[in-house]
Structures are given as structure tokens and as C-alpha cells.
Amino acid sequence: MNLVSIRIITAEVKRLVNFYEQVTGMLAIQYTDDFAELQSESATLAIGSTKTLQFFGGDEVAKAAQNHTAIIEFIVKDVDDTYQRIAETIRPYLVQKPTAMPWGNKSLLFRDPDGNLVNFFTPVDSGAIRKFEGKIR
Structure with missing residues (x-):
């Protein structure tokens, strides 16, 4: 088993993507307005909109900024x-x-x-x- 990704759920994908691009120097891959990834050699930092929670069972699965x-x-x-x-x-x-x-x-x-x-x-x-x-x- 290998840990490959950590996902942050946010109400403001673009703001977090811009922040992480600035501090890491990596460019994010923006798959949709609601989902992006910053990929390093060893792991990925994924950034997902609160809208993506619908795919995991609803709004109560995770809370942004908590x-x-x-x-x-x-x-x-x-x-x-x-x-x-x-x-x-x-x-x-x-x-x-x-x-x-x-x-x-x-x-x-x-x-x-x-x-x-x-x-x-x-x-x-x-x-x-x-x-x-x-x-x-």
C-alpha cells in the first residue's frame, strides 16, 4: 500500500490552487472548475470543491476550512x-x-x-x- 494523495475540500478552489502554486512553485493540473491536482514525484495534493462531495455521499461527508x-x-x-x-x-x-x-x-x-x-x-x-x-x- 502507498499513500498517493491528500485532498483538501474547499469552497474556493481557484484561491487555493493559486496559493499552492505560488508557495510550491508547481503548476496545478485543473481538470474541472471543481478539481485540481499538484503532482510531485512522491504524492499528489488534490484540491476539490465542496460540490465534489456529492460523489462521496453528500455535503456532510467533509467540511471546507474545518x-x-x-x-x-x-x-x-x-x-x-x-x-x-x-x-x-x-x-x-x-x-x-x-x-x-x-x-x-x-x-x-x-x-x-x-x-x-x-x-x-x-x-x-x-x-x-x-x-x-x-x-x-
């Missing part, structure tokens, strides 16, 4: 450089500037426009570097 537990994480080559590149975009959403974590990563934490937590991180100690070897592009 996530209070998950963190969407991206590994980056240099979190400090990435922070400098996206600082203006994330300024209203910043939770924590790049900070060393006790498990060996340096992490930048911010929210997307719907309030979902996003972590951009770079492994910095030898154990974390080994753990993520070959995963940084």
Missing part, C-alpha cells in the same frame, strides 16, 4: 531560502518562521487561506538527512 488536526508537509532543499521566496505570500498566514525541531528538521509552519496547516521542512541533522535521502528535489 481542519484542526492534519499538517500538510513538503520537504524542500533549503527551508530558509524557501521562506525568503514565499515570505510575502504567506505573511498573513505565518505560524512559525524556520525553526530547528528536536527530531532533526528545520521547519517553516504556516496556514493556507482555508486555515490548513502547512509545513515546509529541510532535514538538518545526520539522522534526518539519512531518513529523507533521495526525497529532496
